[in-house]
Every structure is written in C-alpha cells, then in structure tokens.
Amino acid sequence: MVQKVVTGAEIRAMKQALREKIGGAITELHQLSRLEEEDRPVDQVQYGGALFDDEELRNAVDAILDKQLVLGPAGRQLSSQLEQFLNVDRAVLVNSGSSANLVAMAALRSPLLGERALRPGDEVLTVAGGFPTTVNPILQNQCVPVFVDNDVVSGNVRTDLLEEAIGPRTRAVIPVHLYGRTVELGPIVELARSAGIAVVEDACQAHLARIGDRLAGAVGDCGCFSFYPGKNLGAWGDAGALVTDDERIADAVRLLRSHGERPRYHHLVPGMTARLDGLQAAVLRVKLRRLAEATERRRGVARALTDALAPSGVLVPAPVATGGDHVFHQYVIGCDDRDALRDHLSGCGIGNAVHYPTPIHLTPAYAGVGPSPGALPNAEALAGRICSLPMHPSLTAAEIARVAAAVRAFAELR
Numbered sequence: 001m002v003q004k005v006v007t008g009a010e011i012r013a014m015k016q017a018l019r020e021k022i023g024g025a026i027t028e029l030h031q032l033s034r035l036e037e038e039d040r041p042v043d044q045v046q047y048g049g050a051l052f053d054d055e056e057l058r059n060a061v062d063a064i065l066d067k068q069l070v071l072g073p074a075g076r077q078l079s080s081q082l083e084q085f086l087n088v089d090r091a092v093l094v095n096s097g098s099s100a101n102l103v104a105m106a107a108l109r110s111p112l113l114g115e116r117a118l119r120p121g122d123e124v125l126t127v128a129g130g131f132p133t134t135v136n137p138i139l140q141n142q143c144v145p146v147f148v149d150n151d152v153v154s155g156n157v158r159t160d161l162l163e164e165a166i167g168p169r170t171r172a173v174i175p176v177h178l179y180g181r182t183v184e185l186g187p188i189v190e191l192a193r194s195a196g197i198a199v200v201e202d203a204c205q206a207h208l209a210r211i212g213d214r215l216a217g218a219v220g221d222c223g224c225f226s227f228y229p230g231k232n233l234g235a236w237g238d239a240g241a242l243v244t245d246d247e248r249i250a251d252a253v254r255l256l257r258s259h260g261e262r263p264r265y266h267h268l269v270p271g272m273t274a275r276l277d278g279l280q281a282a283v284l285r286v287k288l289r290r291l292a293e294a295t296e297r298r299r300g301v302a303r304a305l306t307d308a309l310a311p312s313g314v315l316v317p318a319p320v321a322t323g324g325d326h327v328f329h330q331y332v333i334g335c336d337d338r339d340a341l342r343d344h345l346s347g348c349g350i351g352n353a354v355h356y357p358t359p360i361h362l363t364p365a366y367a368g369v370g371p372s373p374g375a376l377p378n379a380e381a382l383a384g385r386i387c388s389l390p391m392h393p394s395l396t397a398a399e400i401a402r403v404a405a406a407v408r409a410f411a412e413l414r
C-alpha cells in the first residue's frame, strides 16, 4: 500500500522506482521465456518467426503507462525515425498496410490534390499475382484496376508489360515489390513522371530493399508499408505507414486517416479512422533500430538455403538484377509438383505456404473486374508452382540443413 505522501516530488520518485521494478521484472520474465524456449524439443521448423525482446516489452508498457494511446510522442518519434531511415520527407503512420494502400488511393482521388487528382473511371495499373489490398482501394475509389502479368523468373510484375499497358486513361501505377524483391522502377517512374501518372509503391514486403541509391517505398510518389507482425519490420498487431516527399500527398493522408477532420469536428473531406496506436509505435521504434541486422540475417538465411538447395531440382529465387535488391520477406521456390512437395514438407515437420494460390483477378471477390482465365498466363502458372519455405531472421544452420534435406529427399523420391 502507498503510505501518505507529502510532496509531488516524492510521488514521482516512487512512481519511477516502481517503473524500474516493472522493467526489471519484464527483463527477468523474458529471460525465463527464452530459457524455456531453448529447452523445448524442436520437432517443427517454423515457417515464420519474429525476433522480439525485453526492450520492446518495456517500451510498450511505458507507452501504456504514459497513456500514449493513439500516435502520441512514440508516434511522432517513430515518424521521424522512419523519415531518416528511408530518407523521405514525410512518414505518416497508419493502422495497417491495407490502410496505407487505401489512404494512398484516397489521397490521389482527393480534391486536396487539385488538378492532379484522379477521377472516377481512371485506370490504375497493378500486378495480377499479389495481395488484393492493392486492388480494393482502386475499386473503393471508383477507379478501374488494370491487371498486368507477373514475370515468371522474378515473380514481380513484368515491367515491359507494365509500360505497354499504359494508355490514355492510365493515371496511376501500383507496383508491388513482391516477396521483398524490388521491381525495376527507374524506367517506369521516368515514363510516369513525363505522362503525369502517379506511382504508388507497395513496399509492404520490402523494408530496407535498395533501388539504386534509394530504398523501396521512397522512389515513387509515395510508398506503402505494412508492419503486420510477420513482416520484416513487424509490430505486435496491425500497423503501417505511408511515406512520401510530396507534402500535398502527406497532408491529404494525415487528414484522411483521421476522419478528414481539421480542426476537430470540422470535416473537410470524407475520411476514416486509420491512425496507428501508440503501443505499436513504441514497439516499432525498437524494432526499427534492429531492422538492418535482421535484414542481413534474412539475406544470410537465403544464401544458405540457395546453396543447400542447388542440387535438388527445384527452382530457387533468381539472382537479383543490377541496381535492385531482395530482402527475403519470403523465400519462394518453384516446383512443378508443388502440392506433393508441400505434403512431403509438412510430413517432415517443415512449415510452408503459398503466396498466393490464386491470381487476384481470378479470386471470387474480383470476378468480373479483371480478364478471364488464360489472359495472364504467367500469374496463373506461378500460382500453381510456387512454394514459400521457412524464412525468418532466427532460422538456425541446423534448421536450414533440415529444410534443404527434406526438399532434396522429395526430389530423390520422384
């Protein structure tokens, strides 16, 4: 029980002492959990996994105790940290990567962009094989998605087809740096700039991936990031950001993520609730400092997997093109007998997944929005043969060897 306290200074000192006690207890608890984990028999190679530590826990608890509920000081600090990291003028925090995709399109459609604003019926080019959150916002903003086929080697959108698809009604392009491999953006950005077409990079899987002397997300007019827990930079829940050097886009996004409200209870444009909460910002501030190291570990895991898989007959990720990069959000192989390979891997206790089993335009949600089956053959072929193997920064050499041995054993059985 807290005894009668005489001064405010004494209360503050007691609170500080208690916080230190809580911090110490968190560290102890974390150390015990790690010991427990190390001791647990490993029968599965986990497909994904996040590094997380007691500093994040302490930061998160501090954010709660300080009542930093929505954005708050941690949000402001994270914004400037991201701006420095990505070398962009503005990082606007939102509550998911999908929200980043949505506010990007909503900003481009908003009257706040004046003459540059997209109009209903304008066409927006994006990739067929990917995640649908790039497509939803196009439809939600009364524009028309135009699906472009993937490249069978890189898995990314085929840039020559993207260029070919640009027509008189094209007003924006949303390339996706799929799996963490960068799309070759130089020629597209040049073409788009000269034609007044906006480029929205979906960098949700490509944190810290280099494109020439810039980073993914910082090359187009704006870039979208997801900080979903499984991402290379992952929070403890849903989180995201939109980054840009364009103050008008940043301002529109700040307005849109917060009910279109300025000042309070005066709504200038129809907006939404899409702000990041303070707890996620507090966690991400710590994670961001460790991202470069975690990314290097991912690259190391990918190199080791590729070396170990060389004699197995599966298609390993193609080497990176000059000026591009790969941060291995996913390590995706190709195999004609993919489903049998997956059964075999699961039987060996090796986690695996498919990103993604159906091209977006062929999923029921988008029936009628895109072309019919057969029109985008690469996206369809890829969907039938890709398989994501375990990939995370803490994958051990023994686990990598186990994954590779299981894939090789499958090839030998055939």
Ligand SMILES: Cc1ncc(COP(=O)(O)O)c(C=O)c1O
Pocket (backbone or CB within 6 Å): 096, 097, 098, 099, 101, 130, 131, 133, 134, 176, 202, 204, 205, 226, 227, 228, 238, 239, 240
């Ligand atoms: C390429 C891509 N874009 C957008 C998103 C959406 O991000 P979130 O899950 O944070 O909404 C994801 C998430 O899986 C993604 O991989």
